[in-house]
Amino acid sequence: MPYREFFFEAAKKNHRPTRITLGTYREMGISLLTIAGSWGLPPMEWLPGKLGKDGTHYHIPEAERIEIYAQLKNYIQSAWQQNNLAPIVALCKETKTVRTMLGINHNHCNCE
Numbered sequence: 819m820p821y822r823e824f825f826f827e828a829a830k831k832n833h834r835p836t837r838i839t840l841g842t843y844r845e846m847g848i849s850l851l852t853i854a855g856s857w858g859l860p861p862m863e864w865l866p867g868k869l870g871k872d873g874t875h876y877h878i879p880e881a882e883r884i885e886i887y888a889q890l891k892n893y894i895q896s897a898w899q900q901n902n903l904a905p906i907v908a909l910c911k912e913t914k915t916v917r918t919m920l921g922i923n924h925n926h927c928n929c930e
Contacts, residue, residue, distance in 0.1 A: 821890060825897035834903055839927050840890055841910035842883050845869060845876040872913065883912070884919050891920060 819827075828835075843866050854861075869876040877883065891907045898904040908926040909917055917923070 822893045822897075825893045829897040829900075834898075835905045837906040837908055837926065838894055839908040839910050840887055841912070842886055843878055844911060875911075880913075880916060884916055887912075887916070887920050891922075 845866075866878055868879065870879055871877075872880075887907075887909060894907055895904045906924075906926065907920075907922060908924070909920075909922060910927045917925070
């Protein structure tokens with residue numbers, strides 16, 4: 819099910835999350851493969867294209883992350899708009915620059 823449909827279906831069923839945290843692919847190195855192997859997880863079915871190093875992690879390019887988050891944020895806000903109960907959109911482990919470009923002026927995340 820596409821994300822847009824998922825959010826609209828959730829809103830239609832009166833699910834009322836107070837926060838939805840979004841994240842994009844972030845690679846932290848060989849440790850993830852080691853953990854996946856020890857847990858018996860199947861290999862990844864999708865591999866990202868070009869990754870750029872940002873701090874200690876590799877990410878998809880910043881412009882792509884902004885585009886992805888902007889679209890998802892729009893879906894979320896549109897889905898719950900009719901009830902005036904749009905949840906807070908948060909970003910997991912994202913830079914201040916990306917949050918600022920999206921008008922997200924807080925650092926809330928479900929893992930904090």
